[in-house]
Amino acid sequence: MTLRIKDVHLFEGEQLVKRDVCIKDGKIVSVRSQLEGEEGRVLNGEGKFLSPGFIDIHVHLREPGGEEKETIASGTAAALRGGFTTVCAMPNTRPVPDSVESLTLVNEKITHSAHVNVHPYASITTRQLGQERTNFEALQKLGAVAFTDDGVGVQNADVMLEAMKAASKIGATIVAHCEENTLIHSGVMHEGVRSQLLNLPGIPSVCESTQIARDVLLAEQAGCHYHVCHVSTKESVRVIRDAKRAGINVTAEVTPHHLLLDEHDIHEDHGFFKMNPPLRSEADRFSLLQGLIDGTIDCIATDHAPHTEEEKNGTMLHAPFGIVGLETAFSLLYTHLVQPGTITLKQLLDWLTVKPAQIFSLREPCIREGAVADLVLLDLETTHTINRHEFVSKGKNTPFHGWQVVGTPVATIVNGALLWNKEEMKYETKS
Numbered sequence: 001m002t003l004r005i006k007d008v009h010l011f012e013g014e015q016l017v018k019r020d021v022c023i024k025d026g027k028i029v030s031v032r033s034q035l036e037g038e039e040g041r042v043l044n045g046e047g048k049f050l051s052p053g054f055i056d057i058h059v060h061l062r063e064p065g066g067e068e069k070e071t072i073a074s075g076t077a078a079a080l081r082g083g084f085t086t087v088c089a090m091p092n093t094r095p096v097p098d099s100v101e102s103l104t105l106v107n108e109k110i111t112h113s114a115h116v117n118v119h120p121y122a123s124i125t126t127r128q129l130g131q132e133r134t135n136f137e138a139l140q141k142l143g144a145v146a147f148t149d150d151g152v153g154v155q156n157a158d159v160m161l162e163a164m165k166a167a168s169k170i171g172a173t174i175v176a177h178c179e180e181n182t183l184i185h186s187g188v189m190h191e192g193v194r195s196q197l198l199n200l201p202g203i204p205s206v207c208e209s210t211q212i213a214r215d216v217l218l219a220e221q222a223g224c225h226y227h228v229c230h231v232s233t234k235e236s237v238r239v240i241r242d243a244k245r246a247g248i249n250v251t252a253e254v255t256p257h258h259l260l261l262d263e264h265d266i267h268e269d270h271g272f273f274k275m276n277p278p279l280r281s282e283a284d285r286f287s288l289l290q291g292l293i294d295g296t297i298d299c300i301a302t303d304h305a306p307h308t309e310e311e312k313n314g315t316m317l318h319a320p321f322g323i324v325g326l327e328t329a330f331s332l333l334y335t336h337l338v339q340p341g342t343i344t345l346k347q348l349l350d351w352l353t354v355k356p357a358q359i360f361s362l363r364e365p366c367i368r369e370g371a372v373a374d375l376v377l378l379d380l381e382t383t384h385t386i387n388r389h390e391f392v393s394k395g396k397n398t399p400f401h402g403w404q405v406v407g408t409p410v411a412t413i414v415n416g417a418l419l420w421n422k423e424e425m426k427y428e429t430k431s
Contacts, residue, residue, distance in 0.1 A: 002040025003418060005377065010050040010367055011346060021050065023373040026416030031369055043411060043418065045377060051349050052365030053085025053116075053374035053412065055356040056326065058229060058253060058301035061087075061118070063109055065094025070306040070394045072113040075326070078304070078393035079116045080420040082326040083376035083409030086117040086362065091128070092150045098123045098134045103142045116414050117374070119145035119362070124163050124174065128152050131159065136166050145360050146227065148175035151276065151321070153211050155181055160215060164222035173225045173360065176215055178236075179276075183207035188316040190278040194263040200316055203278050209235035216243040216250050227359060228252040230303050232277035234287035241296040251359050253301040254288050256329045260336050261285070261399065271312035271319025272399050275305070292351065293343065299355035300348075302329050306395020324395040328386055330378070332400060334407035345380075377411035384408060 003023040010019055010031075020035035021028060056079065062070040072089075079087050089106075097103040103122055110118045122144035126132045136147060147167060153176060154160045160174075167174050184207055189195050191202025212228055216239065219226035231237060231252050243250045257275065262285045266273045273279065291297040305322025312319050330352070337343045353365040363372060386403045388396040412420040 003043060003413070003416070004035060004040055005043045005045045005050060006035070008045025008048050008050045008377065011349070014346065021367065023413065023416050026373060028367065028369055028371050028373050031367060041418070043377065047379075047381065048410065049378045049380055050367060051083075051376050051378060052353045052367060053376050053414065054083045054330065054352040055086045055362065055365060056084050056302050056304065057088040057299070057356045057360060059087045059089055059304040059326065060092060060306065060322070061089045062306065063093065063113075064105065068308055068394075072109050072118070073115070074392065074394045075304070075306070076113070076115040076118065078324070078326040078391065080412045080414070081392055081409065082328070083330055083378065083412055084116060084326060085374035085376065085412060085414045086119070088119045088121060088145050088360070090150045091121045091123045091148065096123050096127050097121070097139070097144070098126050098128075100135075100138050100142060103139055103144065107143060115419055119143065119360070121146055121148050121150070121175065123147065124149045124154060125159065130154050130156055133159065133163050133166060136172055137170055140170055140172055146173040146175045148177070148229070151177050153177055153179040153181065157214060157218065161218045161222060164218055164224035164226065168222050168224040173227055174219070175227045175229060176211075177229045178208050178211040178215065180207045180211045183210070187278075188274055189266065190263045190280045192263050192281055194266050198266070198269050200269060205233040205235055205280060205284070208233050208277055209239055212236050213239045216240070216248050219250060220246070220248045225249045225251070230255050230258065230277055230301070231288060231291070231297055232258050232280050232284060234284050237287045237291040237296055241291065244296065251298045252296070253299050254292055254297045255301060255303050256325060256332050257323060257399070258285065258288055259292070259300075260332060265399070269315050269317075271314050271316055272323065272397055274312075274316040274319050274321055275303075275323050276321035289342070293347075298359060300329070300333070300351045301356065302326055304393075306393055307397050309396060312397040323397050323399060324391065324393050325398075327391050327393060328398065328400055328405075330409060331384075331386070331405040331407050332403070334380065335405040339406060373413050373416040375413040376409050379408045379410045380406070382406070382408060
């Protein structure tokens with residue numbers, strides 16, 4: 001099937017141009033100022049912007065084992081709606097993808113149900129218990145994009161060092177959620193002004209930064225590529241910046257919610273504001289943005305973490321950690337960072353496409369002849385209000401409900417197929 005996108009704006013290098021794009025057999029076959037002929041389906045791009053599809057290297061699809069929260073089908077449908085054509089799925093499933101058998105199961109479910117390209121993580125240790133290392137070589141051959149124990153920081157330094165050495169031998173990446181468990185003290189939000197006012201136990205910033213400091217030195221010793229998940233504190237930014245200056249192979253990500261919110265946005269004790277790492281101070285948020293702009297932090301990832309309404313609709317003392325983000329990320333970042341002039345559209349797109357692809361050596365996201373057609377069409381003019389009840393994700397847990405935003409993915413193309421089209425208010429699904 002042939003698909004033509006007419007009169008759309010896109011970047012060629014740093015230049016914004018108007019082009020017609022023709023897609024056939026999954027690839028871009030022509031990018032020209034004007035295309036002739038009427039063959040195939042035509043998508044009107046007038047007044048719209050075309051970008052390579054977004055890449056999210058940190059999502060929780062929950063399947064197998066947590067299907068009441070999310071499935072591969074529902075989570076990747078949410079990705080389509082948010083303009084993401086590739087996601088990397090965290091290993092906090094049941095069973096954990098810590099063996100050939102369990103990762104094979106995950107791969108089979110992805111093949112059957114996923115609407116976008118999904119790269120699974122495998123765990124660093126068996127059952128994410130932080131003790132016995134998994135078989136990296138075998139899991140990498142089965143397609144593990146990298147190795148992480150996800151929401152559980154590896155507490156034993158010797159286990160982490162040996163894992164990094166093993167990863168270095170096969171050119172793999174160790175990815176870490178960084179928390180020193182002895183410093184958490186059953187906290188449910190950032191230890192600061194708001195935790196005192198709400199009388200809730202706090203999580204100190206130092207529990208994150210101390211483990212990052214340990215790990216970058218271990219990575220230097222092992223010669224390993226080390227990636228830090230969802231950085232949240234100014235001290236963590238400083239440690240990562242210093243590590244990069246020292247030549248250590250470390251990369252890092254930040255979430256939209258940590259760029260846009262801080263502890264002062266938590267007006268009540270409600271589970272929708274409970275996330276890990278928590279919303280930190282205003283100074284932390286500013287440092288994260290500066291770290292992203294100066295290259296200390298490499299990319300943006302949503303940490304999409306769906307939960308059921310019953311789990312999240314209550315006090316932070318009992319709710320699980322996490323919020324959803326796939327369907328709101330671009331709109332929020334475009335509205336609150338690009339429109340005010342804090343960053344450029346080109347920067348935002350690079351942090352959502354080029355940079356995450358570089359971190360894990362994924363297929364280059366680009367719009368040129370011969371490239372695989374993973375694309376998102378964006379409406380950068382229309383204002384809409386975020387309504388969590390309209391999410392296609394099973395998870396509705398977001399603190400951004402009711403926010404007015406500008407900028408919306410209106411069509412998502414994966415491997416040349418138009419799978420989400422807002423104009424028709426439908427997306428193609430697998431049976």
